[in-house]
Amino acid sequence: MTVVLFVLLPGVHLLDLAGPAQAFFAAGDLGHPYELRYVAGSPGTAVVPSAQGLPLAADADWPATTADDLLVVPGWRTGEDPRAWPQVGDATRERLRAHHAAGGTVASVCAGADALGQAGLLDGRRCTTHHAVQDELAARHPRARLVRDVLFTTDDRVVTSAGIASGIDLSLHLLAVRHGPAVAARVAREMVVYARRNGAERQASVMLRHRSHVDDTVHRVQDLIDAHFARPLPLADLAARAGVAERTLTRQFTRATGVTPLRYQQLLRLERAEHLLGHGATVEAAAHAVGFRDARMLRRLRSR
Structure with missing residues (x-):
């Protein structure tokens, strides 16, 4: 333990x-x-x-x-x-x-x-x-x-x-x-604390960096992405779970977080991959662990 x-x-x-x-x-x-x-x-x-x-x-x-x-x-x-x-x-x-x-x-x-x-x-x-x-x-x-x-x-x-x-x-x-952003979000809810505070500069945690808003619809979608970021998450499915149209979701999500739902998922994947790489995983193993088909997309995102 x-x-x-x-x-x-x-x-x-x-x-x-x-x-x-x-x-x-x-x-x-x-x-x-x-x-x-x-x-x-x-x-x-x-x-x-x-x-x-x-x-x-x-x-x-x-x-x-x-x-x-x-x-x-x-x-x-x-x-x-x-x-x-x-x-x-x-x-x-x-x-x-x-x-x-x-x-x-x-x-x-x-x-x-x-x-x-x-x-x-x-x-x-x-x-x-x-x-x-x-x-x-x-x-x-x-x-x-x-x-x-x-x-x-x-x-x-x-x-x-x-x-x-x-x-x-x-x-x-x-x-x-x-353990991933979904666990941290559940702990925050268990403690009844505001889990979306952010500092004046860019922080390492994607969850904290993009949760500093009060849009409940977007928070619900982020909860889904946090819990399943390694899986394919079509925009149509996210919009259906949120009860809004795809265009509406993209507009609300971008306004609240500064990124699209896909970009948010990519950032979560990248953050987890960087953690795995820091603990000895190969680029190929880290890429597969976070849901990429191969290492090319991970390398492309890291290069940005």
Whole structure:
């Protein structure tokens, strides 16, 4: 079972932790189980105080992890004095580096990006954090490529989010990449959260990038495409399921999302194929897995 290991530091914000934990827990209820584990990021700490006053029990010893597992560092209360930010233990920094070097993904919420920076994982990579601590993060880690005022960034298996509720957006993105957009959408509905938020720049998740509208008809069609993007989906069938004419559907879909239904399906296929390629699949195998007859169309789409 895939492990999501939360690295807790003193003053951790409860929502930075609870939002992602709930998202992965909900995925388990939908048939994609995760084992949630909690470890103290500072030495000699078994009970981690939260910013909201609730003490959190955490393991002192790190469990064994594999490249398929996910390490997440929730943020903490930063306060007015940056010198009071918690120091990540040497062992924790090494664990974060080693996990990434072994092919694993590391993520942070809010000020948790500083922990990744202390481990050297932000050097030369795009990252973000809460708007209130962007300047401090940039000063602490001048080699990081800070992206301001976006919900989350991804760069070479280093994923950072803006903070507080945006940790949920980050988690939905990771679930979409791992299991497809339909699973992420179901998790969002289960959590009763708005799954279509988007940042100021182009994000990696197709679902989030093209769901920032309020057209219910188009959302229903997107639900169908999300769930069956690897299959042939004739426009006539989509229009019939939506109860509108083909021309009407194309016009509404393009107005709401900026792309046609076919282009949306291609983007979902391309996103999934890129994930498979990143995990060692050949172009031919990835193309067939996402519904292309051969690799030529996938190569053409990637070249764009």
